[in-house]
Amino acid sequence: xxxxxxxxxxxxxxxxxxxxxxxxxxxxxxxxxxxxxxxxxxxxxxxxxxxxxxxxxxxxxxxxxxxxxxxxxxxxxxxxxxxxxxxxxxxxxxxxxxxxxxxxxxxxxxxxxxxxxxxxxxxxxxxxxxxxxxxxxxxxxxxxxxxxxxxxxxxxxxxxxxxxxxxxxxxxxxxxxxxxxxxxxxxxxxxxxxxxxxxxxxxxxxxxxxxxxxxxxxxxxxxxxxxxxxxxxxxxxxxxxxxxxxxxxxxxxxxxxxxxxxxxxxxxxxxxxxxxxxxxxxxxxxxxxxxxxxxxxxxxxxx
Amino acid sequence: xxxxxxxxxxxxxxxxxxxxxxxxxxxxxxxxxxxxxxxxxxxxxxxxxxxxxxxxxxxxxxxxxxxxxxxxxxxxxxxxxxxxxxxxxxxxxxxxxxxxxxxxxxxxxxxxxxxxxxxxxxxxxxxxxxxxxxxxxxxxxxxxxxxxxxxxxxxxxxxxxxxxxxxxxxxxxxxxxxxxxxxxxxxxxxxxxxxxxxxxxxxxxxxxxxxxxxxxxxxxxxxxxxxxxxxxxxxxxxxxx
Ligand SMILES: Nc1ncnc2c1ncn2[C@@H]1O[C@H](COP(=O)(O)OP(=O)(O)OP(=O)(O)O)[C@@H](O)[C@H]1O
Ligand SMILES: [Mg+2]
Numbered sequence: 001x002x003x004x005x006x007x008x009x010x011x012x013x014x015x016x017x018x019x020x021x022x023x024x025x026x027x028x029x030x031x032x033x034x035x036x037x038x039x040x041x042x043x044x045x046x047x048x049x050x051x052x053x054x055x056x057x058x059x060x061x062x063x064x065x066x067x068x069x070x071x072x073x074x075x076x077x078x079x080x081x082x083x084x085x086x087x088x089x090x091x092x093x094x095x096x097x098x099x100x101x102x103x104x105x106x107x108x109x110x111x112x113x114x115x116x117x118x119x120x121x122x123x124x125x126x127x128x129x130x131x132x133x134x135x136x137x138x139x140x141x142x143x144x145x146x147x148x149x150x151x152x153x154x155x156x157x158x159x160x161x162x163x164x165x166x167x168x169x170x171x172x173x174x175x176x177x178x179x180x181x182x183x184x185x186x187x188x189x190x191x192x193x194x195x196x197x198x199x200x201x202x203x204x205x206x207x208x209x210x211x212x213x214x215x216x217x218x219x220x221x222x223x224x225x226x227x228x229x230x231x232x233x234x235x236x237x238x239x240x241x242x243x244x245x246x247x248x249x250x251x252x253x254x255x256x257x258x259x260x261x262x263x264x265x266x267x268x269x270x271x272x273x274x275x276x277x278x279x280x281x282x283x284x285x286x287x288x289x290x291x292x293x294x295x296x297x298x299x300x301x302x303x
Numbered sequence: 304x305x306x307x308x309x310x311x312x313x314x315x316x317x318x319x320x321x322x323x324x325x326x327x328x329x330x331x332x333x334x335x336x337x338x339x340x341x342x343x344x345x346x347x348x349x350x351x352x353x354x355x356x357x358x359x360x361x362x363x364x365x366x367x368x369x370x371x372x373x374x375x376x377x378x379x380x381x382x383x384x385x386x387x388x389x390x391x392x393x394x395x396x397x398x399x400x401x402x403x404x405x406x407x408x409x410x411x412x413x414x415x416x417x418x419x420x421x422x423x424x425x426x427x428x429x430x431x432x433x434x435x436x437x438x439x440x441x442x443x444x445x446x447x448x449x450x451x452x453x454x455x456x457x458x459x460x461x462x463x464x465x466x467x468x469x470x471x472x473x474x475x476x477x478x479x480x481x482x483x484x485x486x487x488x489x490x491x492x493x494x495x496x497x498x499x500x501x502x503x504x505x506x507x508x509x510x511x512x513x514x515x516x517x518x519x520x521x522x523x524x525x526x527x528x529x530x531x532x533x534x535x536x537x538x539x540x541x542x543x544x
Binding site: 005006007008009010011014015208209211212213214215216217218219220222 | 353355376379380381382383387389393394395406407409410411412413414415454458
């Protein structure tokens with residue numbers, strides 16, 4: 001009894017394609033529903049991915065970030081710096097002029113991201129303060145932040161407390177990381193369910209075909225494979241579509257993203273290639289396994 | 304292919320035996336007819352010989368295959384040596400005649416070109432050369448039957464089982480179809496046909512098995528229509544019904 005041969009593989013592929021073409025509308029419905037479910041998961045992964053990047057970036061920042069009002073002269077900068085430096089427990093102080101800030105932003109985002117459309121003074125000048133002892137007491141940091149925001153220091157536009165924000169960011173990140181698993185499990189189960197129901201419907205529609213195939217000497221492999229390949233293909237196309245949808249949403253939010261990047265010195269990025277490929281691979285295997293399992297189940301219970 | 308049936312019994316429901324103690328020996332290259340009233344178990348016997356029903360007691364040896372011990376996994380390989388024409392034909396109605404006939408070869412993994420050549424040859428032989436690409440749904444009853452016959456021959460089976468293959472055909476086509484099946488004997492093919500049309504029997508050298516309520520009531524050979532004398536009375540009685 002010969003095992004799989006090339007002619008057989010060709011025939012299986014042909015049957016897969018013919019089977020899919022004969023039920024084209026069903027294919028679209030299937031791919032669309034898989035894509036819809038997967039995009040929720042993809043969006044969550046994307047959010048988690050960017051939160052990781054954001055907190056990583058912020059970890060490098062100081063304890064207090066002082067945004068200055070525009071149009072301050074160089075001498076005033078220096079006066080302010082020395083005043084701030086005189087504050088107790090300041091370990092490190094770095095001044096960034098609007099030009100420097102812009103340059104740094106362009107470097108961190110890649111030069112072509114902002115293009116030349118930005119005016120030089122678009123970013124505020126900032127002074128970054130780092131305190132001696134890695135102060136963990138938020139009350140103390142807040143006290144200092146308030147000090148800087150007194151009306152007398154009217155060059156200060158606003159103050160960001162790096163640590164407090166970072167703590168909040170971590171909290172949010174953990175929440176998302178947790179939900180990522182829940183959503184992942186939920187999407188996974190829904191996709192499995194949809195595939196098993198689809199295979200069931202498919203086998204029901206094809207019951208006559210399966211009956212005939214059985215009577216002309218088709219092996220189980222020959223009958224099952226097209227269904228399994230079809231499931232894998234649908235899951236694969238569905239997940240690519242999901243990634244594409246999420247990416248497009250990110251793209252359509254470009255203006256928002258630019259505002260975000262001004263505010264946080266951060267620009268959200270699409271999922272890395274590795275993450276995207278793993279996402280597609282995982283979802284394809286899910287489609288294959290789900291279709292195979294339910295095809296075996298329903299074929300055995302139909303007879 | 305030699306097909307031997309030993310003491311076959313079968314019951315769908317345990318109290319109602321449908322076949323009891325059937326024994327047959329079909330030699331390679333023989334043409335065999337199964338006759339008998341409706342409900343006498345002809346289709347059941349044929350389904351057992353095709354592996355469609357599980358063998359309960361008894362044994363069937365078909366070529367190298369022992370059907371009582373046939374593993375489910377091996378059934379497709381046995382079926383590749385057998386051609387079956389179902390009473391309900393089992394065609395795919397929205398497929399073309401050609402695609403239906405090609406299916407057994409597709410299941411074995413033949414190339415598309417080989418499949419087409421064989422299918423076209425057989426469809427021409429059954430007189431459907433002009434309907435290659437017609438969906439079966441658009442064919443008449445007799446034409447469908449001929450598609451099913453072409454499909455059962457396309458993979459050069461060694462054993463052909465035909466359950467009332469001429470039921471929807473006019474007498475001329477009927478004779479033609481049986482003649483086509485009969486030609487396969489030259490290759491040593493064993494043929495078993497169930498039929499109600501007793502007139503057919505007179506046209507061929509064949510063995511006839513008459514079934515009654517699950518038993519083989521009579522068996523006789525018909526030599527070019529000259530039946531062996533001791534059975535004449537029974538045959539004529541049956542044929543005139
Ligand atoms: N799937 C089944 N389940 C239960 N009983 C069945 C089944 N198939 C057939 N039978 C019974 O078995 C008996 C023999 O049926 P079978 O189909 O073998 O007869 P037949 O000789 O082919 O008749 P016909 O000439 O009308 O085709 C009948 O009484 C029928 O009711
Ligand atoms: Mg019958």
